[in-house]
Amino acid sequence: MVKKIKDTGAEEKILAAARKVFLTQGMAGARMQDIADEAGINKALLHYYFRDKDKLFETIFLEEAQKFFPKINKIFNSDDALFEKIENFVHEYIDEMQQNPYLPWFVMNEMNRDPQKFLDKIWGNSNRPDPSKFLSQIEKEVKKGTIKRISPLHLLFNLLGMTIFPFISKPMITRNLGMDELQFRTAMEQRKKEIPKFIMDSISK
Amino acid sequence: MVKKIKDTGAEEKILAAARKVFLTQGMAGARMQDIADEAGINKALLHYYFRDKDKLFETIFLEEAQKFFPKINKIFNSDDALFEKIENFVHEYIDEMQQNPYLPWFVMNEMNRDPQKFLDKIWGNSNRPDPSKFLSQIEKEVKKGTIKRISPLHLLFNLLGMTIFPFISKPMITRNLGMDELQFRTAMEQRKKEIPKFIMDSISK
DNA sequence: ATTTTTGTTAACCATTTGGTTAAACTATAT
DNA sequence: ATATAGTTTAACCAAATGGTTAACAAAAAT
Numbered sequence: 001m002v003k004k005i006k007d008t009g010a011e012e013k014i015l016a017a018a019r020k021v022f023l024t025q026g027m028a029g030a031r032m033q034d035i036a037d038e039a040g041i042n043k044a045l046l047h048y049y050f051r052d053k054d055k056l057f058e059t060i061f062l063e064e065a066q067k068f069f070p071k072i073n074k075i076f077n078s079d080d081a082l083f084e085k086i087e088n089f090v091h092e093y094i095d096e097m098q099q100n101p102y103l104p105w106f107v108m109n110e111m112n113r114d115p116q117k118f119l120d121k122i123w124g125n126s127n128r129p130d131p132s133k134f135l136s137q138i139e140k141e142v143k144k145g146t147i148k149r150i151s152p153l154h155l156l157f158n159l160l161g162m163t164i165f166p167f168i169s170k171p172m173i174t175r176n177l178g179m180d181e182l183q184f185r186t187a188m189e190q191r192k193k194e195i196p197k198f199i200m201d202s203i204s205k
Numbered sequence: 206m207v208k209k210i211k212d213t214g215a216e217e218k219i220l221a222a223a224r225k226v227f228l229t230q231g232m233a234g235a236r237m238q239d240i241a242d243e244a245g246i247n248k249a250l251l252h253y254y255f256r257d258k259d260k261l262f263e264t265i266f267l268e269e270a271q272k273f274f275p276k277i278n279k280i281f282n283s284d285d286a287l288f289e290k291i292e293n294f295v296h297e298y299i300d301e302m303q304q305n306p307y308l309p310w311f312v313m314n315e316m317n318r319d320p321q322k323f324l325d326k327i328w329g330n331s332n333r334p335d336p337s338k339f340l341s342q343i344e345k346e347v348k349k350g351t352i353k354r355i356s357p358l359h360l361l362f363n364l365l366g367m368t369i370f371p372f373i374s375k376p377m378i379t380r381n382l383g384m385d386e387l388q389f390r391t392a393m394e395q396r397k398k399e400i401p402k403f404i405m406d407s408i409s410k
Numbered sequence: 411a412t413t414t415t416t417g418t419t420a421a422c423c424a425t426t427t428g429g430t431t432a433a434a435c436t437a438t439a440t
Numbered sequence: 441a442t443a444t445a446g447t448t449t450a451a452c453c454a455a456a457t458g459g460t461t462a463a464c465a466a467a468a469a470t
Contacts (some may be wrong), residue, residue: 010447029233032428037343042449105317108374112310113234115376129381148406153382153392154399161370162363163432168373169313169365176334177358187358189289194359201353202407213418237458247419251461254417 011049013039015060021058023102026109030057061110061118064103068096071128076134082141085134087196090163094192097167098185107167131156147203155203162195215336216254218244220265227265228307231314235262266315266323269308274334275303283341287346289340292401295368299397302372304391310373336361360408367400 017039021030032053036043050056075088098102111118138152166173166188174184222244226235237258241248255261280293289338302309316323343357371393379389 012217026231026233028231031426033426043428044430044450045448048447051429053428081305102317105313108310108377109231111377112307113230115380131382150334150403151395151399154396154403157371157378157402158367158400159393159398160374161366161368163366164374165370169369172313172316173362173365175320177336187362191359191362192305192354194356195363198355198359198363198407202403236456238456248458249420249460250418256459258458 010039010041010045013041014046014049014056015063018056018060019064022057023064023106026106027053027057027113059081061107064100065107065118068100068103071096071180072129076129076131080149082137083196083200085137086159086199089159090195091192093163097164098188101167101170104164108168147205150203155199159174159195159199162198163191166191215244215246215250218246218255219251219261220268223265224269227230227262228269228311231311232258232262232318266312270312270323273305273308273312276301277334281334281336287342287352288401288405290342291404294364295400296397299393302369303393305393306372306375309369313373321366351410353410355408360404364400364404367403368396371396382389 014035015030017035018030019077020036021035025031025034031047033043035056036046039046039065046056050059075085075092078085078088080088088162133205136154138147138155141147142149159191170184173179174181179187219240222240223235226240226243229263230236230239235258237251238248240261241251244251251261254263260339277294280290280297283290283293285293340357340361343352343355343360346352347354347357378384379386384392
C-alpha cells in the first residue's frame with residue numbers, strides 16, 4: 001500500500017537506462033538485458049517495476065514526447081508577433097535538441113514504424129502539436145501585406161526542416177563534413193540567429 | 206560456374222521483398238521470415254542466395270544508398286551557377302523522394318545506429334556526398350557580392366533541411382495536418398519551386 | 411538416358427530474448 | 441525478536457528467430 005516512501009533509485013535508474021537504450025536503439029533494437037545492464041540491476045527487476053517491454057517503452061516514449069511537444073504548442077499558440085514566434089521556436093527547439101539530440105530521431109522513427117499507434121495513443125488530443133494558429137497568423141500577415149505572399153504550409157515546412165533536420169542527420173553530416181562535437185554545437189548555436197534571419201530576409205518586404 | 210543465365214525471379218523477388226521489409230522495419234525490426242513470406246518463398250532460400258541477414262541487409266542498403274547519393278554529387282559538383290544548382294538539387298531530390306519515400310528515413314536511421322560502419326563501408330570514398338564544391342561556390346558568390354553575406358554551411362543546412370525534412374516527418378506531419386496522400390504529393394511538388402524561391406528571396410541582394 | 415549441378419523445401423537446431431518463479435534479502439512495523 | 445511487506449536476485453522457461461541440414465525437384469551437362 002505504501003508507495004515510494006523512499007526511492008533508493010532502482011526505478012529511476014531503470015528509467016534512465018531505458019531512456020538511453022530506447023533512444024539509441026529504438027524499440028525493435030533495444031534488449032531488456034541491455035537496459036538491465038545499463039541500470040546495473042537484475043533483468044527481473046525491470047518486470048517488477050514495469051510489467052513488460054511494451055509498457056516500459058510506452059512510459060519512456062510518452063515521457064519524452066510529452067516534455068517535448070507541449071513546449072512547441074505553447075510557442076505556436078502564444079500571442080507573440082510572427083517574427084518573435086519564429087525566433088522563440090527556433091531558440092527553444094535548438095536548446096531542447098542540444099540537450100537531447102536523439103529525441104527527434106527517436107520520435108519520428110517510432111512514428112514511421114506505426115503511425116496509427118502513437119498519434120492516437122501518445123498525444124491524447126491534449127498535447128498534440130497544433131500549428132493551426134501559427135498558420136492562420138501567417139495568412140493574416142500576408143493579407144495585411146506586412147510580409148511577402150507565401151504559403152503558410154510551406155513556411156512551416158521550411159521552419160521545421162531548417163530547425164530539426166540538422167539534428168536528425170547529425171551523424172551523417174558531421175562525419176561527412178569532418179565536424180567534431182564542439183563544431184556541431186557551435187554551428188547549432190549559430191543557427192538560433194541564422195534561421196530567423198534567413199526566414200525574415202526571405203519573407204519581409 | 207554459369208551464373209544467372211536465366212532468372213526465374215527468385216533472387217529478384219527476394220531483393221524486392223527485402224527492400225520492402227528493411228525499408229519499413231529497419232535492420233533490427235526486420236524478420237527473415239517476413240521477407241520470405243513477402244517473397245513467397247521458403248526461408249532457407251534466403252540463405253541460399255544471401256548468406257545471412259547482415260549480407261542481405263548490406264546488399265539492400267548499398268543498393269539504395271548508391272542509387273541515391275551519386276545523383277546528388279553530380280549536381281553539387283556540376284559547373285552550373287549557384288541558383289541553377291539549388292534548383293536542380295531540390296528538383297531531383299524531391300522527385301527521388303516521391304518515388305522512394307522511405308529512403309531518406311531508412312538511410313539516416315541505420316546511419317544513426319552505427320555511423321562508423323556505413324560511412325566507411327557503404328561509401329567507398331567514391332560516391333560519398335561531397336558538398337565542398339557547392340560550399341566554396343557559395344563563398345565565391347558572397348565575395349563577389351552577388352548574394353548577401355551568408356555562411357555556406359548554414360545555407361547548406363537550410364537547403365537540405367527544407368528539402369528532405371518533410372519526407373522524414375511525413376507520417377507525423379500529414380496525420381497532424383489532416384493531409385491525405387494526394388495533398389502531400391502536390392505540396393511536395395509545389396516545393397520544387399517554393400524552396401528555390403524562398404532561398405533566393407533570402408540571399409539575393 | 412543418366413549423371414551432375416542448381417534450386418527449393420520441410421524439418422530441425424542453437425541462440426537469443428522476453429518473461430516467470432521461487433527463494434533470499436532488507437527494512438519496517440508489531 | 442519476529443512477523444510482514446516490499447525489493448532483488450539466480451535460475452528457469454517458452455517463444456521467437458537466425459541459421460543449418462538433408463532430402464527432393466528441376467535443369468543442365470555428359
